[in-house]
Every structure is written in C-alpha cells, then in structure tokens.
Amino acid sequence: MRATPALTLLCRDSHQTRRRLQKFRTDYAELKSQFDRVKTQASNAVSMLLVHALGIWADRFSALAQRAAEDRSALLGNASGSTSARQRLSAMSPTTSTVSESPFGRAPTPSFGPNPTLREDYALREHSFINNTDSQLDMFIAQGREVLDNLADQRHMLKGTHKRLLDAANTLGLSRSVISWIERRR
Numbered sequence: 001m002r003a004t005p006a007l008t009l010l011c012r013d014s015h016q017t018r019r020r021l022q023k024f025r026t027d028y029a030e031l032k033s034q035f036d037r038v039k040t041q042a043s044n045a046v047s048m049l050l051v052h053a054l055g056i057w058a059d060r061f062s063a064l065a066q067r068a069a070e071d072r073s074a075l076l077g078n079a080s081g082s083t084s085a086r087q088r089l090s091a092m093s094p095t096t097s098t099v100s101e102s103p104f105g106r107a108p109t110p111s112f113g114p115n116p117t118l119r120e121d122y123a124l125r126e127h128s129f130i131n132n133t134d135s136q137l138d139m140f141i142a143q144g145r146e147v148l149d150n151l152a153d154q155r156h157m158l159k160g161t162h163k164r165l166l167d168a169a170n171t172l173g174l175s176r177s178v179i180s181w182i183e184r185r186r
Contacts (some may be wrong), residue, residue, distance in 0.1 A: 020172040080178050
C-alpha cells in the first residue's frame with residue numbers, strides 16, 4: 001500500500017504537533033518552577049520584614065512599658081502604700097512664703113513638685129519621645145514603600161511570564177478554548 005501525500009503531510013503535522021506540545025510542556029514546567037521560586041522568595045521577604053518590624057515594635061513597647069512603670073512608681077511611691085498621694089503632694093507644696101517677683105505682690109504659684117527641673121525633664125522626655133516616634137513612622141513608611149515597589153516589580157515580572165506562556169500556547173496552535181480551559185483550571 002502506498003502512502004498518499006495527504007497522509008504523509010498529516011503524519012508530519014502530527015509529529016510536529018507532538019514536538020510542539022512537548023516543548024510547550026517543558027516551557028510550562030520551567031516557567032511554573034520560576035514562578036513558584038519567585039513567589040516563595042517574595043513571601044519569605046515579606047515574612048522577614050514583618051518579623052523585623054514586629055521585633056522593633058516589641059522592643060519599643062517593652063521600653064515604653066518599663067518607662068511607664070518607673071514613672072508610675074515615682075509618682076505614686078512605693079508599692080507598700082506607706083504614704084498616700086495627698087500626703088506626698090502636701091509635702092511638696094511650699095509652706096513658707098517667698099518674695100514675689102510679680103509687680104502686683106501676689107504670692108508665687110507653686111511649682112510642679114519640689115524641684116522645677118522635674119517639669120522640664122518631663123517636657124524634654126516627652127519631646128524626645130515625639131521626635132523618636134516621628135522618625136520611626138518615617139522609617140516604617142519608607143519600608144512600606146519599598147515593599148510596595150518590590151511587589152509592583154514582581155507583578156510586572158509575572159505578567160511578562162504569563163504573556164510568554166500564552167505566546168507559547170499560541171505558537172503551538174492551541175485553540176482559545178483550550179487556553180481558557182487551562183486558565184480556569186488554575
């Protein structure tokens with residue numbers, strides 16, 4: 001039996017189709033492995049960033065909690081409660097009248113505690129805390145922007161990979177229905 005030219009052409013097209021299909025499968029496997037690798041790297045980077053940020057916040061919070069406990073103990077006294085807050089405040093108020101610097105001759109207003117520098121120290125601590133908070137917020141905003149830029153770059157890379165995969169499928173001659181079936185399967 002002799003092969004007809006149409007049958008020979010059909011066999012050759014079938015062989016080319018198998019080769020193209022095999023190439024498509026290897027390209028797909030390679031692109032899928034690259035995608036999975038990039039995806040795991042991105043999730044690891046985000047996880048490490050979050051762990052680092054949480055560690056920073058935990059350190060800051062413990063320092064603030066310790067400072068608050070120290071301030072509370074300084075304000076309220078010792079834990080045994082031997083002196084009440086009223087007794088300490090009355091002990092701090094001035095008992096003797098000093099010469100007024102006011103031209104109207106009024107008695108001076110009582111200062112904050114026994115030493116006016118306590119008020120200044122508190123104001124300085126509050127000011128430095130606000131400055132530190134401001135710089136930390138700027139740092140977190142910068143880190144957030146870097147993460148957003150990295151995610152945008154990864155999205156761009158994945159879109160390019162998706163486009164190359166669709167081009168490879170079109171090169172193989174797969175129909176739109178097969179491509180949409182593959183996309184739905186994901």
